Amino acid sequence: MQAAGFRGANVTIPHKEAACALADELDPSAQRAGAVNTLVFEEDGRIRGLSTDGGGFVASMDASGISLSASGRALLLGAGGAARSVAAALQDRGLHVSVTNRTQARADSLAAVLPGLDVVPWETWEADLGGFDLLVNTTSLGMEGGPDPMFRPSLKAASHKLVVADIVYVPRLTPLLAEAERHGLKTLGGLGMLLHQARLGFREWFGQDPVVDAQTEATVMASF
Numbered sequence: 001m002q003a004a005g006f007r008g009a010n011v012t013i014p015h016k017e018a019a020c021a022l023a024d025e026l027d028p029s030a031q032r033a034g035a036v037n038t039l040v041f042e043e044d045g046r047i048r049g050l051s052t053d054g055g056g057f058v059a060s061m062d063a064s065g066i067s068l069s070a071s072g073r074a075l076l077l078g079a080g081g082a083a084r085s086v087a088a089a090l091q092d093r094g095l096h097v098s099v100t101n102r103t104q105a106r107a108d109s110l111a112a113v114l115p116g117l118d119v120v121p122w123e124t125w126e127a128d129l130g131g132f133d134l135l136v137n138t139t140s141l142g143m144e145g146g147p148d149p150m151f152r153p154s155l156k157a158a159s160h161k162l163v164v165a166d167i168v169y170v171p172r173l174t175p176l177l178a179e180a181e182r183h184g185l186k187t188l189g190g191l192g193m194l195l196h197q198a199r200l201g202f203r204e205w206f207g208q209d210p211v212v213d214a215q216t217e218a219t220v221m222a223s224f
Helices: 018-022 028-033 053-063 081-092 104-113 175-182 191-206 214-222
Strands: 008-010 038-041 047-050 073-077 096-100 134-137 163-166 186-188
Touching (some): 008 191, 028 047, 028 053, 028 081, 053 081, 073 081, 163 175, 175 186
C-alpha cells in the first residue's frame, strides 16, 4: 500500500489488536489501549499506529450534548480493540470504567493493562445496571449480519439517568438502542463515533480536519 502511494489505512474488527504488530511506532493512545485502528504511512517508510476510536467516541458524546460527571460510572460490553480505546478515553475523562465480556479471560486481560478498570461477570451485568451512568456496547452484537443481530438485553434494572450507547451503526437503531428508547433512556448511536474516529484519522493523513455534521451523517448513511 505504501508503494502504491497510500497515506495510511483504517483498521476494523477483529484486527485492531493484531495491527499493533504492523506499526514501527505506536502513539500513546495505541500503547495504552493495546490496539490500533489507524495506520499512518510516513514519508521515510515507517508506519505509525494510532487509536482514534476512544477520541471518536468522546467526540461523538460531546457533539450529542452528552455530559457525564467525572465521578460517573461506565460499563462497557466487550473487551476487544474498540473497548480498550473507549475505556482509556473514558478514564481520561475521569469516569470509573467497568467491563464485561462473554469470555472472562479477555475482560481480565483488559483490566490488567488499564489500571482501575473493574470486571463485571457477563452473567450478572444486566442486574447490576442500576449503579451505572453509561452503558456502551463495543461488540458486534446487534450488528446487521453479525453473530447476534437481535441482541436485546434487559434494561429493567437501569437507572433513569443511564445513557445507552452502541458503537454498531448498521442498523442505525440497534435492538439495544430500541430497548433503551422504550425505557425512556437517552441513547447514542454508533455513526457519530464512526465519523469522528475517521475525522481524526483523516487529519493525520492529510493535515485537514473535515467537518462532521448532519449532512455528513446523511451522506454516509445513504451509502449503506
